[in-house]
Amino acid sequence: MHQTVTIADKDVMNDVLMTMKYLSGVYETAIMECTNEAVRNALRQIQDEEQQNAKMVFDYMLQKGWYKPQ
Numbered sequence: 106m107h108q109t110v111t112i113a114d115k116d117v118m119n120d121v122l123m124t125m126k127y128l129s130g131v132y133e134t135a136i137m138e139c140t141n142e143a144v145r146n147a148l149r150q151i152q153d154e155e156q157q158n159a160k161m162v163f164d165y166m167l168q169k170g171w172y173k174p175q
Contacts, residue, residue: 115171125159
């Protein structure tokens with residue numbers, strides 16, 4: 106018999122935001138250590154897009170009362 110496991114939306118969104126925060130740090134390190142200017146610029150653009158997406162997730166969680174900034 107299969108059991109259904111449900112994960113609360115709040116937990117899913119929290120995981121998404123934490124992953125986005127982690128990736129932001131990874132991109133920052135790659136940008137700072139990149140010696141190829143074209144690659145660095147591409148990484149900056151990707152990081153900017155990722156931060157815009159993270160802001161949308163953050164705003165959604167804040168609106169729902171699921172995230173309390175410190």
